[in-house]
Amino acid sequence: MEYVLRTINLIKKYRNNLVVDGVNINIKQGEIYGFIGENGAGKTTIFRMITGLASPTDGSIELFGEHREKKMAILRKRIGALVERPALYIGMTAYENLEACRLQKGIPGRESVEKVLELLKIYDIKDKKVKDFSLGMKQKLGIALALLGDPEFLILDEPINGLDPIGIMEVREALKKLNKERNTTILISSHILRELYEIATSYGILHKGKILEELTSKQLNEKCRRSLSIKVDNLNKALLVLERKLNINNFKVLPDGTIRVYQYVDNPGIISTAIFKEDIVIEQIMPSEENLEDYFKSLIGGTYNNV
Structure with a gap:
């Protein structure tokens, strides 16, 4: 299958700051790639390099x-x-x-304008001046601008920022429709991770400028399977x-000391009895x-706040 985007050892420095x-x-x-990372992780800088708004310090970008x-200038015309x-x-x-x-x-x-107005359900405000728009309405219009011309590859940086729950749902359904009906490839970031989970077919996890992991939604579901959370003294x-x-060899220890065990999920008493016999205090098992x-x-290895 063709890769729409590949970056190879991509590096960006601002003065002495490695971003x-x-x-x-x-x-x-055809993928919907959910890009995850905290504020300052480097997501927007990467988007800017992909779209030509910034140049890499080193490494390379491969499009189509x-x-x-x-x-690249010609290929970027295929991007929204x-x-x-x-x-x-x-x-x-x-x-x-x-x-x-x-x-x-x-x-x-001009039908392309009518099409995106209908798709994002903003036809009824098409004659309203932007100065009178809410933040959410401006975001929807920004997405509409990106969708003009039926791009093959859509890059969206925090597109649901400022949208109310109905607006978020409408954007989600519009993106799913584009992906299903036109096979549009989408790269999307969001701080609302549950929304990415609703739409993404693969993920890239960025932390402090580095990719920690790439995985498919199937692989994620396997890793997020049922478990027992155990805390002890x-x-x-x-x-x-x-x-x-x-x-038991199928477990992991979280940063806060919680043990996550993927065996005996339906028989937690076996684990609790064995631990108790060794005079270990069980603070939590659930x-x-x-x-x-x-x-x-x-x-x-830390906390994450939706913003």
Whole structure:
């Protein structure tokens, strides 16, 4: 399958500040790639380099199988992007903004403007001036601008920022429709990880400028399977019990000292009895199921706040 985007050891420095550190991203045609990372992890900088708004310090970017820089300007015409805040003419209406963008991009036919207005359910505000828009309405218009001309590859940086729950649902369904009906490849970031989980087919997890892991939604679901969360007063002793007394090898220890065990989930009494016999105090033993946010937190070894 063709790769729409690959980055090879991508590096970006600002003076002595290493913002992107040897990043390798691999996005296949037709994927919805959820890009996860805290504020300052380097997501927007990577988006800017992919779209040509910034140049890499080192490494390379491959678009649609091509890496030669002189070809990039042509290839980027096949991309639609919303990076940071949308650039809007506040004194113009939504329709006028879209029409100006259509003409600038050389997209034939005004029907393309009508199409994105309908897709994002903003047709009823097409004659309203942008200066009177809410943040969510501006975000929707920014997404509409990115969708003009039916791009093959869509790059969206925090597209649901400022949207209410209905707006988030409408954008989610619009993106799913594009992906299903037109096989549009999508690279999307969001702080609302449960929304990424609803839409993404693969993920890249970024932390402090480095990719920690790439995985498919199937692999994520396997890693976020049912488990027992156990807290004890003597972690090392409890681990010895699990390994030597119960022959358990399918577990991991989280940064806060919680042991996550993937065996005996339906028979927790076997584990609790074995631990208790060794005079270890059990502070907690309960079934749990990780979600994307839990998994991300366990990878980066800290807390994560939705903003």
